[in-house]
Amino acid sequence: MRAELLYGKSGLSIEVPDHAVIIEPAAQAGLADEKGAVTEALRRPEGLPPLRELVRPTDRIAIVISDITRPTPNEKLIPWILEELSFVPEAQFVIINGTGTHRDQTREEFVRMLGEDVVNRIRIINHHCHEKEELTHVGTSSFGCEVWLNKEYVEADFRIVTGFIEPHFFAGFSGGPKGIMPGIAGIETIMTFHNARMIGDPRSTWGNMVQNPLQEMTSEVNRMCPPHFMLNVTLNKEKAITAVFAGELFAAHAIGCAYVTEHTMVPVKERFDVVITSNSGYPLDQNLYQAVKGMSAAHKIVKQGGTIICAAECSDGIPSHGNYADILRMRPTPREILDMINDPKFRLFDQWQVQKQAVIQVWADIIVYSTLSEEDVRAAMMTPTDSVDAALQGLTAKYGQEMTVAVMPQGPLTIPFVQGEQA
CATH class of the missing domain: 3.40.50.11440 (LarA, N-terminal domain)
Structure with missing residues (x-):
């Protein structure tokens, strides 16, 4: 079936398995006046x-x-x-x-x-x-x-x-x-x-x-x-x-x-092998720094060892200002980055976003669909893709044909949580 993600200013249409679970708030009409x-x-x-x-x-x-x-x-x-x-x-x-x-x-x-x-x-x-x-x-x-x-x-x-x-x-x-x-x-x-x-x-x-x-x-x-x-x-x-x-x-x-x-906190019964998320489209998906929010929302319901596919346009790049990209290059793995940031002696502007990202990466893999170069995505220790459909199809080799899939078309405008776990 087709799913429509918020992506940039135009959106993104993807193909997902018929058994995929679409997670988003009930449609809300805008105010008449x-x-x-x-x-x-x-x-x-x-x-x-x-x-x-x-x-x-x-x-x-x-x-x-x-x-x-x-x-x-x-x-x-x-x-x-x-x-x-x-x-x-x-x-x-x-x-x-x-x-x-x-x-x-x-x-x-x-x-x-x-x-x-x-x-x-x-x-x-x-x-x-x-x-x-x-x-x-x-x-x-x-x-x-x-x-x-x-x-x-x-x-x-x-x-x-x-x-x-x-x-x-x-x-x-x-x-x-x-x-x-x-x-x-x-x-x-x-x-x-x-x-x-x-x-x-x-x-x-x-x-x-x-x-x-x-x-x-x-x-x-x-x-x-x-x-x-x-x-x-x-x-x-x-x-x-x-x-x-x-x-x-x-x-x-x-x-x-x-x-x-x-209106936005949505319960699910269990975690998923794969969670596809947007970063709510423009203006929130202007850069990779902001896209951590969509990844974090998906983290709430992805299995440990699972995969998050994040579609964020990143029209403003990494971005170029701040220390986000520099911190990501200071250690070779997310675990080592997290240990570095948790050292009380470490104190650097933008560390908070890298910390949240590293926590997610220690838990699950992240694939990114964006306008960023492959080099920039890999420098952030994520996997680039030029097709969400192809990335999802490729994951069947890891999780099998029965892999469970959730789709969050509105990204962090919807916050799912697993029933029985802390919301």
Whole structure:
């Protein structure tokens, strides 16, 4: 039978055995009136008065957005927020692109993310986690680091954070407080948030908010300098808005996480020999670094010694910025890389993504279908393929004609878990 994977901007059609199990959420329709739903949420938020009653005409307002690697529909959300706050002069707004540790966006990318009208009217800045002069110290974390946040955010009279909520491979869920921490934090703070002990904690996993150390740290940091208002949404596979969550940061985010749990966490009876996953298509599958999320979702249900086939376009390469590719070359095997990262003396930017990848590779083989060169894929200790169909057919020699196969067309937008195992 045919299966359609989210891949790049166009999708990918593959042939899978008739007995393959397709794992994805029940289809969700986009809201009939997205603007109406968002406006209603801004006017009737969770735990707060309406947004326009909270803001004064003299306020300097900072709006934090997620960067281009996230599909948050800010080309809709930001104009609707600005319309709701039209009594505030446009010169008093700043939009802060929450890059975390990622690269800057260009003007052309901001136009795609926000629309040309917003780019022409409102001041927009990229967050720079390494630039101390662009940061402000707001406290000391109980997790063992000083806390630095974007200076313009801290100094604003009114702070808004936007985002979208989906299961996250170590923070439990995205959105909410993660827009601030790590979105606009300093590198010292981010390195602690992503250290080997935090990432390696078994509670740091998909869909878990209970004693998850990453959620505990991001919550702690947010309380030091909280956003005054949160606007988050959920999306379907067409990237249409399915629900809106607005208001007080923690209350509104908790409601959103419960909604996502209900719609995306899918139980299965047992693990599979082979799991085929996407990385949710563009923009999440822009590079191999981000594609670890799709692999991690598949890891939840693949047998030990099994194989994950990941289809991620990787139009932005490995990527070229950061230390991800360099760390992968520091040791010859995933086990040795994992041991290196778990050494308390090891501390290097991007180690968290390599750590998650190495954990998966110690458990299962990974085959990658992408636009990357064979050399780049092999340097990451994965196997390249130019055909998902051929790769799957070739695995019958390893697992036999009765090999069990699962397909995750939406990648990490769906989080399967084995019944009886920790979800």
